[in-house]
Amino acid sequence: MSGPLSSFSTILAPKEGLNNMKTITTRMVFLTGLVLILGMYGCAHTTSMVTQHPVEVTGFPICSDCHTDWRAALDHTSDYYTRHRFYAEQQSRACNVCHKESFCSDCHAHREELKPSDKYQDSPERTLPHPGDYITQHQIDGRINPASCMKCHGRSNNERCSECHR
């Protein structure tokens, strides 16, 4: 067994060897953790973040204009496009205060046939992927940094890729 999730699934779906010391230990650790989490949940008394930003924000928000706490790090500066994923992975609920889910799915789609830059041709100031006709350029970008393609097209949204990459 390796990895915490293997342990998790083992607990939920034990097969044989319930008397196995390893299984018993894992169960005890899991139950202790569960009790601990429930206890910590019961003692937590934080106030939830607002679900909608109380003030309408236009243009690219510079959160530090108003916020001096951790939210100041969310300034949408010129390279925010390249690091927005870190904030989304850590505190996506903060994104949801201003952005609807469809804002994410414009790019991070299960299946998508229209390029974001086509849908938002009238917003050239936004850093949208695949500007112009991307057929030639994608070969270059794909060689330079294929990991940047993988995030959106690696396991989903790749019907268009498979037209040529069969």
Place this chain on the structure above:
Amino acid sequence: MELGAHSSMRTVILEGGNILRSNSLLPVKSSPLIVRSVFALALLTILALCKPVFSSAASLTGDSSTYIQSREQADGSKVLGGYEYLDFAVQDIGSETVSFHTGGWLRQDFETAEFGKESNSDLQYSYLSFKSKIDNTVVNLGRVMVFEGVAAERVDGLYARTDLNGGFGISAFGGSPVETEINTPGNNLIYGGRLSHQMGDIYKIGISALEEDKDSLAYRKEEGIDLWLHPLTNVDITGRSSYNDITKGWMENTYVLMLGPFAKLRLDTTASWITYDNYFFRTTTSAFSLQNGLITPGEKVRMLGETASYPITDNVQITADYKNFDYVIAGNANYYGATIKYTVPESGSAGFGYHNMDGDTDTLKYNEYRVYGSKKIGKFGLTADVLDVVYASPVNGVKNSYSGSLAAMYDLSEAWKLGADVDYYHDPEFNHDVRAFVKLLYHFGAKGGA
């Protein structure tokens, strides 16, 4: 393709690359205990949420976007397609904490069948959401998008998170993965979670893990650490590391140091290491397969980047950026340039950018220019955008590849907008190509009683 053999209790799939392909999602045929547990929990959650009888004051907001696109495909055939994108949210269902969100699109072709299908559609997301007023507790059930540490997934299932005592937070998700071109017999399951700790405005750190099973075998097993650190005023560090627990190696380590603003100047330094064998281990398209030659097995890349931005005025900003790509096998490449942007929110914008790509091969040498401008006068908006790429050596006989677009938008009312774009391309794939795009946008938001 054979998926592998059971070696013990659980067996991983050792081969990379594609597995059986299909255009449909696989239903979960026989749910294992964890799926049943997840859905039992979800059912209980729904029952709890629905207990307060649906009452008045539910509000509906959303957007409808209708597009008609005319363009030429690479094989010369013409495409004329109509798209309808619809997303909406119903807030305050029964109580202020319950809402429903959904979004999707459908396409109908009027000429050539694009992607081999005359019509297509997708449900992008659709879920019932419970958001508590305390502890940032969130429970989403349905087709949910999950962004938690190593997980950036779309799942048909359940997502939940909450604050715990002492600055801790916890999240978990589980269900059937929503992916394209995956088809295996038996179970498809993804689940994972993240535990985080935040100390005020000093740091936030999280550990996360996910496992995806295909046909009851481990298909992906990833673990990760994510970090935001704010040790001093005007100093931030953020990034993450992710580990492939099947190949037993780091997939990615990427961190960004942000300094500033110091007299308005901001400096962002990025360092990233990616190991292809671990990062591209599981994909559903051959473009990223380690087996077909496009992605080089054994390749590793280290990227170092620097971005400096300075607002000259409230509306004008200049940015200079530099990236160095250092590959173990492919050599080196440098990408650098600068942009100047002028932006007046709700009024207009303009910008000019120049970048140079200087790689070890001719195909990785080019100059890129972009100039754009948009202006809104009353209800009418006009945008022009030109992109020019000059290759060091011709590609398909074309050395200068360029595209230009002209977009117009008219506000019919506060809710309705009508727009049209015309694009012209001259590039190695299309000698001359003209594309047209018409859009009708409608935003709706109305209060209504039940």
